[in-house]
Amino acid sequence: MPIEISDANRKQLVEDAQAVLRDNDRGTYTVPSNKLYPYQWAWDSAFLAIGWSTFDVERAVVELETLMSGQWEDGRIPHIHFWKPDENYYPGPAVWGHQASSTITNPAVFALALERVLTHGTNGAEDEPIDAKRLQTLSIANARGRVVALLEAIERFHLFLRRERDPLGLNCVSCSHPWESGRDNCVTWDEPMAAVDITGVDASGRKDKDKVDNPEQRPTDTAYKGYLALVEAIRKAEFGPGPFAVYDPFLTTLLVLSEQSLERMARAVGDRPMADRAKERAAKVEASLHKHLWDKTQNAYAWKNAKTNRNAVYPVLAAYFPLLLDPPAAVRTTLETRLRDEHFGDVVDFPTLAPSSDHFDAVCYWRGPQWINMTWFFRAHDPDRVDDNILRLVTQHGFSEYFDPTSGAPLGASNFGWSAALTLDILR
Numbered sequence: 001m002p003i004e005i006s007d008a009n010r011k012q013l014v015e016d017a018q019a020v021l022r023d024n025d026r027g028t029y030t031v032p033s034n035k036l037y038p039y040q041w042a043w044d045s046a047f048l049a050i051g052w053s054t055f056d057v058e059r060a061v062v063e064l065e066t067l068m069s070g071q072w073e074d075g076r077i078p079h080i081h082f083w084k085p086d087e088n089y090y091p092g093p094a095v096w097g098h099q100a101s102s103t104i105t106n107p108a109v110f111a112l113a114l115e116r117v118l119t120h121g122t123n124g125a126e127d128e129p130i131d132a133k134r135l136q137t138l139s140i141a142n143a144r145g146r147v148v149a150l151l152e153a154i155e156r157f158h159l160f161l162r163r164e165r166d167p168l169g170l171n172c173v174s175c176s177h178p179w180e181s182g183r184d185n186c187v188t189w190d191e192p193m194a195a196v197d198i199t200g201v202d203a204s205g206r207k208d209k210d211k212v213d214n215p216e217q218r219p220t221d222t223a224y225k226g227y228l229a230l231v232e233a234i235r236k237a238e239f240g241p242g243p244f245a246v247y248d249p250f251l252t253t254l255l256v257l258s259e260q261s262l263e264r265m266a267r268a269v270g271d272r273p274m275a276d277r278a279k280e281r282a283a284k285v286e287a288s289l290h291k292h293l294w295d296k297t298q299n300a301y302a303w304k305n306a307k308t309n310r311n312a313v314y315p316v317l318a319a320y321f322p323l324l325l326d327p328p329a330a331v332r333t334t335l336e337t338r339l340r341d342e343h344f345g346d347v348v349d350f351p352t353l354a355p356s357s358d359h360f361d362a363v364c365y366w367r368g369p370q371w372i373n374m375t376w377f378f379r380a381h382d383p384d385r386v387d388d389n390i391l392r393l394v395t396q397h398g399f400s401e402y403f404d405p406t407s408g409a410p411l412g413a414s415n416f417g418w419s420a421a422l423t424l425d426i427l428r
């Protein structure tokens, strides 16, 4: 039975979600969680901007502008900006070897977010592409100039990924650190992380484990040592990619979707050359995804370790993101069937790892729990199911960071930014 929410409860939910954003607001950026993550995180801010735009479009645009103001010369958008010193998070600037920000990046979701902000800010329907006429109704000062500046920054970022995250020249996206993918201890990283030397690495500085109800909800110390070893290796490589490079169908899909968004927005602001460039890149990356990361023998999208050239497939939700593009018909059928069989549950759908996997863990971070942002992407695929799942979780358990997919129980931080922000998006 789909969840039914009365008008009064709906109104309350919107107020509660807006309150989370206001609580986590630091003026020009929003932290993911006051308790666990006291800085500006890149992909969190993209989702947060979407949330803001449902009730304050100016604030939404400022969120993205702050994010882009810390973009590096090479186009990189760091995954964390350390705008104000804060002792409550580890690793901080001293470990990264960079005062202003972390030195790695995050999934390409910024064009997608900006497009959604513009849709909300111009009162557009969900599936109505943004165009020049509608853009004129965006009620912020200097709207066109600000949107153009954001588009230019986003294009520089897409070019950074093409230049710095494609070591084998496959036209797909790899990541140089599990944190770059946003899915920190996902099983896709177990094998390549096992090759990272963690001898002598000290993870005792981590602060996260004390801030959750049960430390088992967080990655292990061994995983943390690996993350810190890579941070150090990247620092030694003068912020070049370091020793870890794994092609990821999830990151590659997001880049295609973002290039497609960029194309539509560039057309709306009248920048045809930018629109044409984005269109060409989107087509090229999508074709390469289906060609290089679809593993015919294993009948699944694969993670390709650029260091060993080895493909590996995993029963993770991230492997189904290509469904949001235009895969060959037979691939689509295979994926749809498998998604239904392995990721639709009795209590909660879209666990990050299939419960049938030997590695499934109902409470440990990216090794099973449901994350609202991951689920939210599947609105393009199955909106009713997604909305029902997300609304059920947040009405019953609040805006938690993640949820136990066997019971719906809340895990990690409460009052978590993107859980509230994407609920606002759905309720709009």
Ligand code: 9WN
Residues within 6 Å of the ligand: 032, 037, 041, 043, 044, 079, 179, 181, 182, 183, 184, 208
């Ligand atoms: C490391 C902020 C971030 C999210 C990631 C999530 C978690 C950080 C951490 O929190 O990662 O970047 O310390 O665990 O995995 O997706 O962006 O919410």
